[in-house]
Amino acid sequence: MTNSITLREHWERIHETKPSDKVSWTQNDPQPSLDWILDLKLDPKDMIVDCGGGRSVLAERLVDAGQLQVEVFDISIRSLAQAKLELKSEEARQNISYRVCNVLDYKPEKAVCVWHDRAVFHFLTEKKDFETYIELVEKMAPEHVIIGTFNGESPEICSGLPVKHYQTEALATLFSDTYECVKSLETVHRTPAGKEQDFSFVHLKLRKP
Ligand SMILES: C[S@@+](CC[C@H](N)C(=O)[O-])C[C@H]1O[C@@H](n2cnc3c(N)ncnc32)[C@H](O)[C@@H]1O
Numbered sequence: 182m183t184n185s186i187t188l189r190e191h192w193e194r195i196h197e198t199k200p201s202d203k204v205s206w207t208q209n210d211p212q213p214s215l216d217w218i219l220d221l222k223l224d225p226k227d228m229i230v231d232c233g234g235g236r237s238v239l240a241e242r243l244v245d246a247g248q249l250q251v252e253v254f255d256i257s258i259r260s261l262a263q264a265k266l267e268l269k270s271e272e273a274r275q276n277i278s279y280r281v282c283n284v285l286d287y288k289p290e291k292a293v294c295v296w297h298d299r300a301v302f303h304f305l306t307e308k309k310d311f312e313t314y315i316e317l318v319e320k321m322a323p324e325h326v327i328i329g330t331f332n333g334e335s336p337e338i339c340s341g342l343p344v345k346h347y348q349t350e351a352l353a354t355l356f357s358d359t360y361e362c363v364k365s366l367e368t369v370h371r372t373p374a375g376k377e378q379d380f381s382f383v384h385l386k387l388r389k390p
Pocket residue numbers: 192206207208232233234235236237238254255256257260282283284285298299300301304
């Protein structure tokens with residue numbers, strides 16, 4: 182990040198300049214995240230947190246599927262304000278909570294069952310930052326962690342910021358002291374401009390003591 186603007190300001194500008202369906206990461210059908218979370222057959226009251234969820238439709242799809250406690254947090258207030266405006270149902274308005282927060286400062290307000298992160302962890306390119314993220318997740322100890330990052334031929338820069346690429350095994354290894362990898366997938370995301378981005382997804386399950 183340049184000294185002249187903060188990370189938060191950077192993301193506010195990104196969210197200001199592009200509509201939700203034109204950002205490179207947009208998904209009409211938020212897969213594999215949605216199916217992976219629904220496959221867990223959660224209790225409707227289990228807490229699901231979407232880290233850096235921004236304007237993703239994942240939270241609303243989860244509520245449509247019967248989940249009653251979904252939190253979306255993001256460093257950008259603009260992304261969350263827009264996400265709220267785009268909600269289609271009253272159930273979603275009632276069951277999704279929003280919080281403006283940098284992931285590195287995140288503190289859960291209640292026990293978290295599922296931590297989901299698509300395309301946020303990979304922006305933490307400094308060792309101290311991705312280690313802080315891993316410590317934070319391990320301390321919070323959600324039973325399930327689902328993370329998707331760039332991989333393979335994806336760009337080295339996304340939204341003007343450098344990005345780290347992970348193969349699924351390397352991603353799982355970072356959390357392996359406390360989590361075992363129970364599912365992984367290498368997949369391709371097609372951007373609205375028709376470009377392909379390689380993604381790695383892992384589903385990590387908390388190890389029993
Ligand atoms: C590439 S977008 C992905 C959005 C969403 N997860 C999805 O898959 O549609 C990255 C999102 O993370 C947010 N973000 C970036 N850095 C963040 C940080 N350090 N803490 C919280 N949110 C962050 C951005 O504002 C943006 O909404």
